Amino acid sequence: MKKKELQGVKEIARRANVAIATVDRVIHNRxxxxxxxxxxxxxxxxxxxxxxxxxxxxxxxxxxNRLVALIPSATPELDFWDxxxxxxxxxxxxxxxxxxRVDELFFDLNDKQTFVEQTxxxxxNPPDGVVLAPMFVEEARAFAVACQEAGIPYVxxxxxxxxxPSLSYIGPPLFESGYLAGRLSTYALRGAGRVLVVNLAAxxxxxxxxxxxxxFRAYLTEHRRACLIDRIDLxxxxxxxxxxxxxAYLNNHPDLDLIFVTNSRTFLxxxxxxxxxxPAKPMLIGYDLVQKxxxxxxxxxxxxxxxxxxxxxGYRSIMALYQHLVFQTPVEAVHYMPIxxxxxxxxxxxxx
Amino acid sequence: MKKKELQGVKEIARRANVAIATVDRVIHNRxxxxxxxxxxxxxxxxxxxxxxxxxxxxxxxxxxNRLVALIPSATPELDFWDxxxxxxxxxxxxxxxxxxRVDELFFDLNDKQTFVEQTxxxxxNPPDGVVLAPMFVEEARAFAVACQEAGIPYVxxxxxxxxxPSLSYIGPPLFESGYLAGRLSTYALRGAGRVLVVNLAAxxxxxxxxxxxxxFRAYLTEHRRACLIDRIDLxxxxxxxxxxxxxAYLNNHPDLDLIFVTNSRTFLxxxxxxxxxxPAKPMLIGYDLVQKxxxxxxxxxxxxxxxxxxxxxGYRSIMALYQHLVFQTPVEAVHYMPIxxxxxxxxxxxxx
DNA sequence: CTGAAAGCGCTTACAG
DNA sequence: CTGAAAGCGCTTACAG
Numbered sequence: 098m099k100k101k102e103l104q105g106v107k108e109i110a111r112r113a114n115v116a117i118a119t120v121d122r123v124i125h126n127r128x129x130x131x132x133x134x135x136x137x138x139x140x141x142x143x144x145x146x147x148x149x150x151x152x153x154x155x156x157x158x159x160x161x162n163r164l165v166a167l168i169p170s171a172t173p174e175l176d177f178w179d180x181x182x183x184x185x186x187x188x189x190x191x192x193x194x195x196x197x198r199v200d201e202l203f204f205d206l207n208d209k210q211t212f213v214e215q216t217x218x219x220x221x222n223p224p225d226g227v228v229l230a231p232m233f234v235e236e237a238r239a240f241a242v243a244c245q246e247a248g249i250p251y252v253x254x255x256x257x258x259x260x261x262p263s264l265s266y267i268g269p270p271l272f273e274s275g276y277l278a279g280r281l282s283t284y285a286l287r288g289a290g291r292v293l294v295v296n297l298a299a300x301x302x303x304x305x306x307x308x309x310x311x312x313f314r315a316y317l318t319e320h321r322r323a324c325l326i327d328r329i330d331l332x333x334x335x336x337x338x339x340x341x342x343x344x345a346y347l348n349n350h351p352d353l354d355l356i357f358v359t360n361s362r363t364f365l366x367x368x369x370x371x372x373x374x375x376p377a378k379p380m381l382i383g384y385d386l387v388q389k390x391x392x393x394x395x396x397x398x399x400x401x402x403x404x405x406x407x408x409x410x411g412y413r414s415i416m417a418l419y420q421h422l423v424f425q426t427p428v429e430a431v432h433y434m435p436i437x438x439x440x441x442x443x444x445x446x447x448x449x
Numbered sequence: 450m451k452k453k454e455l456q457g458v459k460e461i462a463r464r465a466n467v468a469i470a471t472v473d474r475v476i477h478n479r480x481x482x483x484x485x486x487x488x489x490x491x492x493x494x495x496x497x498x499x500x501x502x503x504x505x506x507x508x509x510x511x512x513x514n515r516l517v518a519l520i521p522s523a524t525p526e527l528d529f530w531d532x533x534x535x536x537x538x539x540x541x542x543x544x545x546x547x548x549x550r551v552d553e554l555f556f557d558l559n560d561k562q563t564f565v566e567q568t569x570x571x572x573x574n575p576p577d578g579v580v581l582a583p584m585f586v587e588e589a590r591a592f593a594v595a596c597q598e599a600g601i602p603y604v605x606x607x608x609x610x611x612x613x614p615s616l617s618y619i620g621p622p623l624f625e626s627g628y629l630a631g632r633l634s635t636y637a638l639r640g641a642g643r644v645l646v647v648n649l650a651a652x653x654x655x656x657x658x659x660x661x662x663x664x665f666r667a668y669l670t671e672h673r674r675a676c677l678i679d680r681i682d683l684x685x686x687x688x689x690x691x692x693x694x695x696x697a698y699l700n701n702h703p704d705l706d707l708i709f710v711t712n713s714r715t716f717l718x719x720x721x722x723x724x725x726x727x728p729a730k731p732m733l734i735g736y737d738l739v740q741k742x743x744x745x746x747x748x749x750x751x752x753x754x755x756x757x758x759x760x761x762x763g764y765r766s767i768m769a770l771y772q773h774l775v776f777q778t779p780v781e782a783v784h785y786m787p788i789x790x791x792x793x794x795x796x797x798x799x800x801x
Numbered sequence: 802c803t804g805a806a807a808g809c810g811c812t813t814a815c816a817g
Numbered sequence: 818c819t820g821a822a823a824g825c826g827c828t829t830a831c832a833g
Contacts, residue, residue: 105810116820121812129818151546153810156504156825160812194503194776270798277794284636316794406787424546435758436795442629442668443788446622457826468804473828481802505826508809512828803833812825817818 105150113138124149151424161196162225162422164415167215168254169230170203177361177387177407178203178230181254184411185228192419199415200224207299207334209233216240220247226418227251228411231258233300250421254414255407256305263430265417269405270433271308272315277436278357278382279316281401285355285380289323292355293346293379296330297339297362309359339365344373355380364389367398386439386447394441404447405434457502465490476501503776513548514577514774516767519567520606521582522555529713529739529759530555530582533606536763537580544771551767552576559651559686561585568592572599578770579603580763583610585652602773606766607759608657615782617769621757622785623660624667629788630709630734631668633753637707637732641675644707645698645731648682649691649714661711691717696725707732716741719750738791738799746793756799757786 103111106124110117115134122130123138130138141147171179182201189199202219204212212233219227220243227244229251231237241261244251250264257266282292294313296306310328317324327350329342343366347353356379358366363383367390370378382401383390393399413432420426439447455463458476462469467486474482475490482490493499523531534553541551554571556564564585571579572595579596581603583589593613596603602616609618634644646665648658662680669676679702681694695718699705708731710718715735722730723745734753735742745751765784772778791799 106812107810117811118813118821119819122819125812131818134818150508150810152504152508152548153825154812156502156508156809156827157811157813159825196504273795273798277792280792280794433798435789435799437787438790438792438795440629440632440790442632443625443790446625446785447787458828459826469827470805470829471803474803477828483802486802502826505809506828508811508825509827509829511809805832807829807831809826809828813823815820815822817820 105147105153109138109141109145109147112141155196155423161198164197164199164226164228164418165202165219165224166199166228166411166415167202167204167212167219167230168228169206169232174389175206175361175387177385180407181230181411181414184408184413185415186411187408188412188415188419192415192423195419195423197415197419197423206232209236209300212236216243220244223247223249225249225422226264228254228414228418230255232256232303234258234303250418252414252417254410255405256303257431258304264421265414265428265430265432267410267414267417267432268434269436271305272312274403274405274436275309275312275314275359276316277312277438278309278401278403279313279320281382281403281438282313282317282355282357282380283321285400286321286324287354289325290321290354291325291350291352292317292327292357293350293353294326294328295343295356295358295366296328296360297334297358297365298360299332299334306359313357313359334362334365336365336368340369340372343369347373347375351376353379355382358383361385361387361390363399363402364393367393367396371396371398386444391444394439394444397441400440402439402444404437404439406437410434457499457505461490461493461497461499464493507548507775513550516549516551516578516580516770517554517571517576518551518580518763518767519554519556519564519571519582520580521558521584526741527558527713527739529737532759533582533763533766536760536765537767538763539760540764540767540771544767544775547771547775549767549771549775558584561588561652564588568595572596575599575601577601577774578616580606580766580770582607584608584655586610586655602770604766604769606762607757608655609783610656616773617766617780617782617784619762619766619769619784620786621788623657624664626755626757626788627661627664627666627711628668629664629790630661630753630755631665631672633734633755633790634665634669634707634709634732635673637752638673638676639706641677642673642706643677643702643704644669644679644709645702645705646678646680647695647708647710647718648680648712649686649710649717650712651684651686658711665709665711686714686717688717688720692721692724695721699725699727703728705731707734710735713737713739713742715751715754716745719745719748723748723750738796743796746791746796749793752792754791754796756789756791758789762786 106117106120109120123135166185169178202215204215213236252265253263255268361384381399384403386402386404417428421428458469458472461472475487518537521530554567556567565588604617605615607620713736733751736755738754738756769780773780
């Protein structure tokens, strides 16, 4: 009978003439091993091209990891964050069997304080990794720094704070996304053309909106020098405020060709356009296939929505942490999502 | 000292007053257990909401699975299949640690025989699952039937044979994809408009091209009744043949507004358009961001490319089999990919 | 029909 | 600095 061939640490231990525990020590750099035997073992590992069995490792160690995802809560009005959440849950389901668990925490997009409170809760019971939507820039920055100090890896999702050393940013390339909006807008421009950029958000300091607008303007500057570009910034995101501002603008500029809304609140503008009786409806371009936007896309009030695969963003953010924690695989520092153009015709399959 | 609490099968065995092996038997329906103890054990499993530890299961069983992916080979001229392949390899890397392995086999898109040979090889050494691009419909059908008989699950990727009971189809919704092309084409139509549909493939019997064209025509019929639609079918996919056919057509119809190519060989048409000196270049819409297409998209010769996330298709096809084999999770019979519109402006991030 | 035991490839105290 | 042993939660012969 042929003798059974040993595998893995056992075989290494046999060849090095040491105990398995010693092999384990050098594999994990736990120290307490003489340089001589250390090198002998290392050499054998090389020679055998040893690949640890991760199943066994995890089973034996009994370790499991807890991740926290801190994202805005979806509301009936604005369900954007349902999509990343689905992705997060899909990832959770896939890796649960391997000892990873994801806790979801939510904050209110209109209330900084809810964000701050959640970050406090997280730090009080530190997880092994964090997925974070840094909508409130300063507060997110403070939290990120705290995570760093606690040695907790974090990944940014959907928007970025580029100068922080996150494990990864998973989201759109903002400038280019705006640039594409610029290109799409040219389908509507007659003659010189008049364009309105609309920013609707509680926190307008966000890097996000500025970069998108820069990209948008860049395209038009390059291709439509004569085009006139105005802007409306609104901290209030209620329908009344939005309608009032647009109404006032359109009174002065009935010749408007196009409105570009820099985030998912595009439906607020669409709603206004539907209710007002303009001689010629301007083209409307915005972001994200949320339910209300989908409605106006079907109606034809919204012409294009730009999307960045929000579900996949959620999925990938968890998987990045998973790869990092379980496999110690290097993770790409920036994963730009594709910039998708969604129209009435392809919207059905975009929602999956 | 509090007594250690048992987990899993051990705890079940303790409560049922049987050996662990017996618990294992009922969990896996291996039979050879009296109805009475079987029911007792089942009840306890219910009560405990027992979830097997898949790590332990796989480690103990020592089982591993081999998958085979049979896809067209990428060529320097047409590198489309590089993308699904990358996805397949990414999935392979992710699940390798869990005992799944993927072998890749390739066939020549211009040579049915290479496909048939590969299927023979596969059946001679049956894998645990197959990913299959059924470009050659009849041959793929025969192979699928053979797989069924051998009890091997298979998933179709990129194109479908709907009446076969594949584990899953992962690819575009063809009709809707063509329908979107129809919508995009209307940007080019002046007046009634003249449109040319071009099919370029060795096997034109494919369900794929017909459905795409149906969708395309459906949009135009609904929205542009007066539009004239011609078609060129070409079994030869060399540049000379393509150029000759287009040249002849354009001589008779210099007023052409738009060309729609139903697959990734769009660059053949673009190349012809660049070399010929037409008074007004027709708009060109085609499929897939392959390298040559990307080039002509940058040039502006191609206006739109429709894409279906080919890398993700590869990734998901392996993962579907993985879920099925390892977790016995139900898999969705059809997973339609999004229909993406790629322009010069967003192409960079589409390639990842 | 049922059980006791070895083992999957690791990690983790514990002892020396 | 090093080793022997128990154990992670399962599965797999093997014995009865």
